[in-house]
Amino acid sequence: MAKPKSxxxxxxxxxxxxxxxxxQGLGAPTAVIAQEAGVANGTxxxxxxxxxxxxxxLYVALKAERASASLKGLPVTADLRKQMFHLWSHAxxxxxxxxxxxxxxxxxxxxxxxSEASRAAGHKAMSGVARLLEQxxxxxxxxxxxxxxxxxxxxxxxxxxxxxxxxxxVNAKKHAKAGFDALWRVLT
Amino acid sequence: MAKPKSxxxxxxxxxxxxxxxxxQGLGAPTAVIAQEAGVANGTxxxxxxxxxxxxxxLYVALKAERASASLKGLPVTADLRKQMFHLWSHAxxxxxxxxxxxxxxxxxxxxxxxSEASRAAGHKAMSGVARLLEQxxxxxxxxxxxxxxxxxxxxxxxxxxxxxxxxxxVNAKKHAKAGFDALWRVLT
DNA sequence: AGCTGATGACTGACTAGACAGACATCTATA
DNA sequence: TATAGATGTCTGTCTAGTCAGTCATCAGCT
Numbered sequence: 001m002a003k004p005k006s007x008x009x010x011x012x013x014x015x016x017x018x019x020x021x022x023x024q025g026l027g028a029p030t031a032v033i034a035q036e037a038g039v040a041n042g043t044x045x046x047x048x049x050x051x052x053x054x055x056x057x058l059y060v061a062l063k064a065e066r067a068s069a070s071l072k073g074l075p076v077t078a079d080l081r082k083q084m085f086h087l088w089s090h091a092x093x094x095x096x097x098x099x100x101x102x103x104x105x106x107x108x109x110x111x112x113x114x115s116e117a118s119r120a121a122g123h124k125a126m127s128g129v130a131r132l133l134e135q136x137x138x139x140x141x142x143x144x145x146x147x148x149x150x151x152x153x154x155x156x157x158x159x160x161x162x163x164x165x166x167x168x169x170v171n172a173k174k175h176a177k178a179g180f181d182a183l184w185r186v187l188t
Numbered sequence: 189m190a191k192p193k194s195x196x197x198x199x200x201x202x203x204x205x206x207x208x209x210x211x212q213g214l215g216a217p218t219a220v221i222a223q224e225a226g227v228a229n230g231t232x233x234x235x236x237x238x239x240x241x242x243x244x245x246l247y248v249a250l251k252a253e254r255a256s257a258s259l260k261g262l263p264v265t266a267d268l269r270k271q272m273f274h275l276w277s278h279a280x281x282x283x284x285x286x287x288x289x290x291x292x293x294x295x296x297x298x299x300x301x302x303s304e305a306s307r308a309a310g311h312k313a314m315s316g317v318a319r320l321l322e323q324x325x326x327x328x329x330x331x332x333x334x335x336x337x338x339x340x341x342x343x344x345x346x347x348x349x350x351x352x353x354x355x356x357x358v359n360a361k362k363h364a365k366a367g368f369d370a371l372w373r374v375l376t
Numbered sequence: 377a378g379c380t381g382a383t384g385a386c387t388g389a390c391t392a393g394a395c396a397g398a399c400a401t402c403t404a405t406a
Numbered sequence: 407t408a409t410a411g412a413t414g415t416c417t418g419t420c421t422a423g424t425c426a427g428t429c430a431t432c433a434g435c436t
Contacts, residue, residue, distance in 0.1 A: 002404080002405060002406065002408075002409035002410035002411070003403080003404050003405050003406085003409080003410055003411045003412085004405080004406095004410090004411080005410090005411070006411090009412095025299075025300050027215075029394080029395060029396085030395080030396065030397085031395075031396090039412080039413090040412060040413040040414055041396095041397090041413080041414065041415090042397085042398085042399085042412070042413055042414065042415095043411080043412055043413070043414095045396085045397065045398085046410095046411065046412075049397095050396080050397080051395095051396065051397090106298070107298070110294070110295065110298050111213075112212075112213045141369070141373070142366070142370070145363075145366050146352075146356070148352065148355075149348070149349075149352045149363060149366065149367075152348035152351060152352055153345060153348050153349075153367075153370060155348070156344035156345060156347060156348040157341060157344060157345065159344060160337070160340040160341050160343070160344040161337075161341075163340060164334075164336065164337050164340055167336075168334075175333075175337065178330070178333050178337065179341075181329070182330070182341060182374045185329070185373045185374055186370045186373055186374060189382090189383070189384090189431065189432040189433065190382075190383035190384035190385065190430085190431065190432075191383080191384060191385045191386080191429080191430050191431050191432085192384090192385080192431075192432090193384090193385070194385090197385095197386095217420080217421060217422085218421075218422065218423085219421075219422090227386080227387090228386060228387045228388060229387080229388065229389095229422095229423090230386070230387060230388065230389095230423085230424080230425085231385080231386055231387070232423095233422085233423065233424085234384090234385060234386075237423095238422080238423080239421095239422065239423090
């Protein structure tokens with residue numbers, strides 16, 4: 001064998017991409033991302049074949065990271081509302097702790113560079129979250145609405161709440177609670 | 189006097205831009221927009237100084253158009269819920285009738301090319317809608333939540349509903365109703 | 377009404393700059 | 407020493423915006 005690729009550099013590139021996308025948008029040059037990651041321009045392309053590949057991988061990774069943060073320490077024996085609230089607040093915490101990742105994810109989500117396959121992978125990464133939401137849906141007013149619709153609404157209320165929390169961080173806790181109450185009213 | 193600018197060409201460029209943005213995203217070349225509008229490349233720049241200017245004007249125009257469509261024929265004497273429902277269904281109708289405009293507006297809304305001034309103008313164009321929503325907020329559970337938050341939630345639930353309606357047009361009416369019911373549950 | 381000159385819209389080839397990705401070269405590891 | 411990662415310069419391509427020349431429109435004059 002020869003020199004192995006370094007997982008460290010890969011991560012550096014991904015997290016640099018998140019930061020740069022958050023501040024400059026998706027039009028950001030690969031050169032800037034590489035520089036921010038502390039590697040040469042060409043190195044970026046030994047880890048990701050194209051710019052679009054990097055963006056797709058980043059999208060899936062961020063979705064997975066947020067989902068995993070949301071589910072961490074889930075009180076599986078508690079009642080549904082408690083579990084949902086845990087999930088919600090952990091998602092909001094993640095967004096407040098990593099604002100640049102949240103912003104990057106928001107940009108990537110609306111980009112047409114993101115393939116159907118990546119979106120599917122993103123969904124899959126959220127399956128734990130979806131399962132809980134599915135339980136909430138099945139027992140409530142929205143039992144006849146398609147699951148995709150409920151997911152879309154949760155995501156959009158979540159996005160709106162995160163947006164508002166970052167704009168007005170002083171009252172972040174209050175907004176998080178208000179957002180959850182709104183979601184819960186939608187579901188029950 | 190000389191040859192006057194034609195309102196017709198201006199409109200052609202704007203609506204071409206909406207179509208092209210919907211299908212190719214914001215990275216679409218101005219050359220393509222001009223061609224789609226049936227004018228020369230350079231002509232676009234006699235009507236709009238820069239590409240960003242075109243996008244900003246288009247953003248405000250689309251916001252205004254949607255707001256105006258929503259308010260058309262509003263039953264001002266009916267009760268609040270009826271008025272809100274009128275507004276909601278007309279907005280959804282507009283989105284279903286002009287899917288390319290809706291898609292373009294969604295893209296423009298998240299773009300960082302759109303100035304604060306344009307966003308303010310967009311808000312202003314929606315003031316009729318906002319007034320109605322304000323009444324709904326003031327009398328309901330969200331009376332203590334900031335208006336901006338309520339607006340954000342309405343927009344996001346609306347976006348999710350529109351998205352779902354275009355993805356599943358057969359049940360569009362049903363989804364529109366479900367979306368409204370969800371919003372109303374949030375507000376009351 | 378017909379003519380004329382001034383104005384400015386219209387055109388599309390062109391330019392300057394930016395950027396993704398390639399590549400020749402160097403370097404670290406097995 | 408063979409292999410493969412790392413580097414950074416280089417290049418082909420793409421595109422926003424320009425510009426010199428053309429043409430449509432209008433006001434004022436006869």
